[in-house]
Amino acid sequence: MILHTLIDYDVLRLIWWLLLGVLLVGFAVTDGFDLGTNILLPFAGKTDVERRVVINAVGPVWEGNQVWLILGGGAIFAAWPQLYAVSFSGFYLAMFAILFALIVRPVAFKFRSKREDAGWRKAWDIALFVSGFIPALIFGVAMGNVLQGVPFRFDGAMHIFYEGSFFGLLNPFALLCGLVSLAMLVMHGATWLQLKTEGPVADRARRFGGFAALATLVLYALAGVLLWLYVDGYRISSVVDATGPSNPLLKTAETQSGIWFANYQAHPWTLLAPVLGLAGAALAWIGLLARREILALLASTVSIAGIVLSVGASMFPFILPSSLDPRASLTVWDSSSSHLTLFIMLVVTAIFMPLILAYTSWVYKVLWGKVDEKAIREESGHAY
Template sequence: MILHTLIDYDVLRLIWWLLLGVLLVGFAVTDGFDLGTGILLPFVGKTDVERRVVINAVGPVWEGNQVWLILGGGAIFAAWPQLYAVSFSGFYLAMFAILTALIVRPVAFKFRSKREDAGWRRAWDMALFFSGFVPALIFGVAMGNVLQGVPFRLDDSMQIFYEGSFFGLLNPFALLCGLVSVAMLVMHGAAWLQLKTQDAVADRARRFGGIAALATVVLYAVAGVLLWLYIDGYHISSAIDTTGPSNPLLKVAETQPGIWFANYQAHPWTIAAPAIGLLGALGAWIGLCKRRELFALLSSTLSIAGIVLSVGASMFPFILPSSLDPRASLTVWDSSSSHLTLFIMLVCTAIFMPLILMYTSWVYHVLWGKVDEQAIRDDSGHAY
């Protein structure tokens, strides 16, 4: 018996759909507080020393957090090649903007304190702000467009044709989702700063974070209502072959108003995802107001996980719907790599994922504790 046949093809597809969700949550949670901290930098740091405190709150860990972005991109490339092809070609300019921001961020970290000039440092502070704000906004805008359907089609040879434009992505619902993403990550960054800083910086982080937490609740709820009332969802109207070939054109798919909420009716336990998203944001607001540091960070983490997972729960089994030809929409069952490829990737993940988690946990344990403002003034052992 060939080893990979021990796990059925449909089970492997489902496992990799779940793992993709885990990787997206891992990136949003870990790199999310980096991005949120960058957005908050001009508002919580009023002096040069205070801004250095903010930067050093994430400076030692931000590079490690990028691992989740690399893992997510690699997983999409290997497990869902058609998803990778459509998203990275159709969203090319958006991806370019994100990558530019992510490239500017390490340069800003390294160069900011190389000169004493105030103008020099302000310029890099603004670079850190935009390198946090731009990815946070665009990631949310991308999710908003995915929920509405992306303008692509496939011909009989599986060649992809994307017929949208960059500015077409900036529609009202997608921008609303972008604001949800920004508010969510600002809330998370504020919870991190409350944990890692003291005095005035922590107080300002609590104030802005509390506002962001309430904004997350309101904006996420509004987006949910609009999705239910005005955004057409997608469903498969033909027979579903969960172990069939990776050919999206073999199915029949249609659009229907409010269908993105059908999974919550069919499987009530999935309501836990949006509920955790809302309750987590409220918990983060309470934790920030009551100065409960770990509670606020845990709550914001749960909120991010719930909000991200609610997108997957709503859309399953769709991964990337097509607004031009619903039949070409990519689903869990018809856009994956081969049975053998998914199995080999699963074995590698089972080996290396625990190592990454253990190493990451060890790093956070070693770097635990608050950033000391006096140590920043003395410049003793701080790189930023």
């Protein structure tokens, strides 16, 4: 297997850092409107039929959208094993809460309409709301903690020690990032409901989505200001070996105020990410108010992509900084799998990613169209 030498190790590491960003954006955009729709369920739907309309707006596609979460987890496990080990062990309770919510969601979808009892259906409606709210909030809280640094370290044998706690993750800046994530996904869910429904459901979705879009704009800008003023970033203070071994302890690193904005100064084109995050949210608000369905959904998608990518652009080359021992921080250059592993994964990705995109596009084309109350009533045996 000498083919892997055709692509340099540092290039492969950079490619997989970019692919990780693509997978995170793919998950946030696709499963994001599922989560946002679940959060909007008790607000957009006032009657049982209206709530079934909301549920059926995402019912046919939510399972396929979770493929991006699986791909993201698999990519982290195979391409960035140290990141997988630290994050999935350190954030164990947070991950468990997300997993619990994602398990509850399909159960609620399947069982909600099995009985006519109003109390039964209300309980499952609450479960669906929680299954959207918890992941939307915690994913943002996790990003806020990553930007501040996570309390982990390595010993001489590269054993991982995490010295944080679940409630320690709930600090003010991380909670603000959680609110950004929550508002962002509610906005996205509202644009999806505007596209897939009509009548009172779509009107309520537009109203709440407009508030969420403005909240996304304000909270994201506020988070950026606080990141600049109060959150210390990390920088590598030793020589960077982009093709060196995957041992974070071989470098030295330090914290520095405002350093998370250094990449924007050094490479002005990276400013495109936060600009898209802000401009997309503003345009989504306009699209919701003007009832421009496609515009609002595309703008919301652009906003999500910009917000997610701005985290990566700010932190590069860091992936997971350590607040206990800055030199233990994981970077693109010292925490990846081997040269051969990254190459094999790239070949597999080049084969299967287009198939996934093609299949997903075909599914959305087949299922295109609005969900209305008449169809829900007439197809009670074939709808959620």
